[in-house]
Amino acid sequence: MTIALETRDLGKSFGSLVATRNVSLAFEAGLRHAIIGPNGAGKTTFFNLLAGNLRPDGGRVLLGDRDVTHLGLAQRARLGIARSFQRNNVFMDLTVLENLVFARAVREKRTAVFWRSLRSYGDLREGAEAIAEKVGLTGDLDTLARSLSYGGQRQLEVGLALACDPKVLLLDEPTAGMSPEETARMRDLIRQLPGSLTMVIIEHDMDLVMDIADSITVLDYGSVLTQGTPTEIRASELVRERYLGGAAANPAGAL
Amino acid sequence: MISDPTFLIEQILNSLQFSMLLFLLAIGLSVVFGMMDYLNLSHGTIYMVSAYLAYSIAGASGSYWLALLCAPIAAALIGVCLYYLLLKRVEQHGHLAQVLLTVGVIYFGTEMLRILYGDLPKGVTVPAALEGAARLFGVTYPKYRLFIISVGLVTMGVLYVVLERTRLGALVRAGVDDRITAETMGIDIAKVFAGVFAIGAYLAGLAGVIAAPVFGVYTGMDVSVIILVLIVVVIGGLGSLAGAILGSFLIGFADTFGKILLPEFAMVMIYLVMALALVFRPSGLMPARRFMAQG
């Protein structure tokens, strides 16, 4: 069992607010890991610490064997940690194709070129089209990101993260704000991603989580409450009490 | 030279006096920038307009005190009009639009004053009650400059009481701290803004009147002071009284002593300090609220 991404004793505070408290988690390679927890549990802060948007106050982040704690966002992206954002963070003034071509160009380190136009790179275009297909945006290649539907922008979000050829993909609430159809599409998209890719997903949609996750971590007040397979989490009294509301029986679906 | 105690005390008093002027100008700019995220470069123009008004009023009535009373009030009115007629329009348009608009105000205002008053610098005479010098700390120092220092100290005191102890002050601090939350709490931010603008303009006007007898009244006095005031605001920290006080003292002393010790490079050093401060402490030394720097 190889560990793709790991944190050891990770901590982060904002003034007197302890957002992340001694979190030690190991994410096994090739699996889909979900992180759930009530609002304010520190999920997005934890993501920011994993991806490099934030520097921890204490503890370490390791990508495989490599300590990346002191590396920034861009450096970690180059090493293989890619993330999507909770709120759409795409290039609004570019088309879907241009968004993805650019992301590929950054990945392929072709951006320091002065003497050719970006559009002339056929292989970048092919790579971009392949990603567009994976995320279901083939029909929208020439649409401005700004003009896409909300769901389409979320798909592009994931596409940009995929364009980095990541080893570890961090998805921050990929289905946030989506309709049931869009959610189903996102679920299929995630299912179809290669098995070699390690995924860590923050989600509130319990249906989705139970469906696709191989392992679930529950965060509460910045620390790890518990970790396990969907079955274990479903059966857990502790989780039910702290997160799912304490009711003994739940209508079919959630838990 | 610096070892001569008389000289040293004189220069300290000079620094204090200059710091007070900077403070009067900086606090308005700081709170406006900190609270409304509005970069108002025409703040110095209000200062200049008030100085010219003081010249006219003192000239017509023969009374400096009348000018001291009226010019700042006029400045506040002008400030509010300027805000509602022009400045408010680009409040949400970003700093570039604000810079352009307020630079336009500077050009326009400066030229307007040239038309009305001509190109030659004007003077305002020190009032009779403040003529001459007093003995203080073993030195002889002009009474009028001591007056400037007193006005500054009194203003600091009044502002402290208002900001910390009154409801208006609490509103302003809430607005500086977190405008959006303040709005959702039902505070009419628009009125608070206008009020803040008015008070800032009043203080700039006050600075103009009390500076006039010492520094003279001339077009271009706005630009020469606004850049220093920006430095004070940036170093001291946005939106806080303590920051404005600290910044004014730092720059007031740095400027005065800098000109004595390193006449060629005084300004260069000050600008360099500002640039460094912006880079490493973009929020300033004592800001009301800290920003995340871009990287």
Added chain:
Amino acid sequence: MASRVFLRRLIGAGLLVAALAGCKLSSYFTQDLIAEAAILAVFALSLDFLATCGLVSFGHAGLLGVGAYAFGGLTVLAGYSPGAALAAAVLAGLIVALAAGVLAVRTTGAFFIMVTLALAEMFYSWVFRDRTFKGADGMGGVPRLDLSLIGVDLNDAASFSIFVVLLCAAIWLALEFLIVSPFGRTLDAIRQNAGRVSALGGSVFAYRLAAFTISGGIAAFAGAFKVQHTNFLSPDLAGWLASGDVLIAVVIGGIGTLVGGILGAAILVFLKDFLSSHFGHWYLFLGAIFMMVAIGLPRGIVGWVVELRGKRP
């Protein structure tokens, strides 16, 4: 996309033709204005190029001043040939921009505006006081480039105007190619969403610094020609008024459109000339124009025209 780029290039071509025609056909005085406009246009292009990565400088005249003083100092005081001095001036611009950029590019938005203003004022206050360059009195006798090898005498007004117009056109074309290159597209992406570029693995700081450096080189180049045009070197070249002027030119024309800088520069030069010869207090009008543009025409003329054609900004 195609129509937007075509429209910009059409405007640029039109301006070029008008300028060249003007040089050939008009009076000495107009030729002089065209030269002034072309030099300001190069300066505006340097500022607008920087704006493509989202950085707006309010101190660009400082970099122009570096080029001007390097050129003026080397030719008048040190006796260098204008050609060598020109190369040195551009090099000086690049170096100073790089050094200043390392500091300045860490900030954005209003803070960047203030840092660049402060740095430019540093330079201004130095050349104002330093007697080497005669300070506020200024220094005359700055020679023009010697093109006798190709049979051109730049001391002739018409020749000089045509030369700088062609230089401006060349720089504009070079920048047009640069902005569609991967490098240029990266700058644009940084302007749109710097955080995202970082998340993809791009180094935002490095690209912004590169853009600032290149921009400084071009501004210094403009500065070297500015002093050749007026044959006179003075601190006002580097003052904040000059920084404000070029900024207004870029904004009138259309920030981020490149050709807008050229259009804006032309408008500003001719407008100033018209206003100052008809009105005593023409700064009133200039101030009013600043204000109107800030309020009503934030995208500038070219920006507005392009928007009329298509939905792309």
